[in-house]
Amino acid sequence: MTPAGKYETTIGLEVHVQLATQSKIFCGCSTRFGSSPNSQACPVCLGFPGALPVMNKEALGFAIKVGVALGCEIAGRMKFDRKHYYYPDLPKNFQISQYDLPLAAEGSLELFGDGQRRVIRIKRVHLEEDAGKLIHAEKGDASLVDFNRSGMPLLEVVSEPDITSPEEAYEYLTEVKSILRYLDVSDCNMEEGSLRCDANISIRKTGAKSLGVKTELKNMNTFRGVKIALQYEIDRQKAVLEEGGKIIQETRLWNEAKARTFLMRTKEEAFDYRYFPEPDLVPFLIDRETVESIKASLPELPQKRYERFVENYKLQPALASIIVNERDLADFFEESAKGYPRNVQLIANWITGDIQGELNKRKLSMASLGLKPEAFADMLKLIDEGVITGKIAKGLLVDMIETGSMPRELVKSLGLSQITDKGALEAVMEKVIKNNPKPVEDYKNGKTNVITFLVGQVMRETKGKANPKIINEMLRERMGKL
Ligand SMILES: [Zn+2]
Incomplete structure (x- = not known):
């Protein structure tokens, strides 16, 4: 040895x-x-x-x-x-x-x-x-x-x-x-x-x-x-x-x-x-x-850009280094941040998560993916506005990449808006409660964490269009009365 x-x-x-x-x-x-x-x-x-x-x-x-x-x-x-x-x-x-x-x-x-x-x-x-x-x-x-x-x-x-x-x-x-x-x-x-x-x-x-x-x-x-x-x-x-x-x-x-x-x-x-x-x-x-x-004509190089991203955007160093590694990825980040300055950390998470995943899957670079930063920024706004859920956004991102359309058009044409009608949500919730007697029983016996499972069931029934936070509140209130 x-x-x-x-x-x-x-x-x-x-x-x-x-x-x-x-x-x-x-x-x-x-x-x-x-x-x-x-x-x-x-x-x-x-x-x-x-x-x-x-x-x-x-x-x-x-x-x-x-x-x-x-x-x-x-x-x-x-x-x-x-x-x-x-x-x-x-x-x-x-x-x-x-x-x-x-x-x-x-x-x-x-x-x-x-x-x-x-x-x-x-x-x-x-x-x-x-x-x-x-x-x-x-x-x-x-x-x-x-x-x-x-x-x-x-x-x-x-x-x-x-x-x-x-x-x-x-x-x-x-x-x-x-x-x-x-x-x-x-x-x-x-x-x-x-x-x-x-x-x-x-x-x-x-x-x-x-x-x-x-x-x-x-x-x-x-x-x-x-x-x-x-x-x-x-x-x-x-x-x-x-x-x-x-x-x-x-x-x-x-x-x-x-x-x-x-x-x-x-x-x-x-x-x-x-x-x-x-x-x-x-x-x-x-x-x-x-x-x-030639020296004067050089672009900002990865290391400088990394320092600026950490300093100015307060990005986590690990995420910043992944993003600056590819110039077009870093450009996309900065363009998106202009359209959605409210939460640049969220942009970084999406880029290193779902977007990187799509790039790997399609073996494409950011520049050839066809996703526009302004469209992406608008998608994040749709989540904030409560029009779509974060879960729906994941699918919407793929639709945006495949069609090149703006997110608002797709939400309309594909009917992806969040279900905000309480009556409609209540009907789904009752169905879920009826079909899952065991977890409901467990909840009543104090195993309150089964609520996550039930929320998940409602999300499935609504194909991700229900707001999980609202569902969570509704379920808790309803179960308390059982
Ligand atoms: Zn020759």
């Missing part, structure tokens, strides 16, 4: 993000996802001899935005380098990347999710091109190559090894994704490969001065997968050390289906790649004015 706390964990993450530019990083080919294989390729991204790369200005602008948002120093002069390796999806046998003069370095990112602030330092941010994609045929021995992906603009964000647990790694990834989406530079869709993550991980005896030998983990395809893979690797390394073994520096592949990591290769060193400057791209000079104007 390993005593708790005997080891501490050190994790550094390399996040590759595909930038949402119109065209590839060094040629004019489209970056559209899902086109037929090899329909978006040209001599440049196919690596034909003599084809010359030309820097995509939009990609550079996006990259500077990210660098600035992560608090990095933006290089005044940056250059591209060739990183050599052989693989069937890389016909020119080198990838254009950045080695010793990256675009941005020495930034930081603050985690705030659980109310405890932690700073993760960012080592560097650099631009590079993606390789093609190998598709292994299900039958036979063939592998196919799709070059639509080669030359896609990638941004690599490398953290310092400041992450201390799989949970913190998950939080860091969530925060990076959130910032990139606020900046509108990537859709960060992990399923479509526009966000990928590799991890360097080591463990050491608690308090040890030097870091343990690290392994590199690849092929983690979901945020949850990253968390599970890291935990697996921590446990594997512990087991090796406990048995008196040594950790070997190597690259391991995560296999999600088998829930374990496998050896891919023993770790290569940087010199194995034989980096040298890309002769077809001259070094780039980035002037301060450009950087300053």
Whole structure:
């Protein structure tokens, strides 16, 4: 048995993000996802001899935005380098990347999710091109190559090894994704490969001065997968050390289906790649004015927005952090709060509850759900006005999403108004009392909590249109006379 706390964990993450530019990083080919294989390729991204790369200005602008948002120093002069390796999806046998003069370095990112602030330092941010994609045929021995992906603009964000647990790694990834989406530079869709993550991980005896030998983990395809893979690797390394073994520096592949990591290769060193400057791209000079104007154009970022939501709206930190995580969710909150300033906490509850539920169910983002904040605010007013019950509102929300209609129209056309006619309610109540002799008897014998059950029965009979508070009062009064 390993005593708790005997080891501490050190994790550094390399996040590759595909930038949402119109065209590839060094040629004019489209970056559209899902086109037929090899329909978006040209001599440049196919690596034909003599084809010359030309820097995509939009990609550079996006990259500077990210660098600035992560608090990095933006290089005044940056250059591209060739990183050599052989693989069937890389016909020119080198990838254009950045080695010793990256675009941005020495930034930081603050985690705030659980109310405890932690700073993760960012080592560097650099631009590079993606390789093609190998598709292994299900039958036979063939592998196919799709070059639509080669030359896609990638941004690599490398953290310092400041992450201390799989949970913190998950939080860091969530925060990076959130910032990139606020900046509108990537859709960060992990399923479509526009966000990928590799991890360097080591463990050491608690308090040890030097870091343990690290392994590199690849092929983690979901945020949850990253968390599970890291935990697996921590446990594997512990087991090796406990048995008196040594950790070997190597690259391991995560296999999600088998829930374990496998050896891919023993770790290569940087010199194995034989980096040298890309002769077809001259070094780039980035002037301060450009950087300053990009800095000035940044939107309010998640962390600032979180602080403002907690401070100004007095939102619970846990709810605020969920809402600010997605920019369009936070926008929806603020727009709804304008229409219904009376109780913003209630808005937050609805967003993180029923609305989030609908988003998950439909696999949609807030922006594409089609729910208008003014319609939602009006729905909350209808509850306050006593026109509908909170229970009816839950169903009404779904109707609003599906039809795009305003709540007042739907209440009228679907007949959802609360039953306020006492006579009608009394008839239902009598029916419920008659059909439930046992609970009524229990009530008379002092088990007054069965009233909840009886109220529930009335709600069911009226399909949720009775006001539970009124029913509760009516029932108590009636039962007192029995
Ligand atoms: Zn091309």
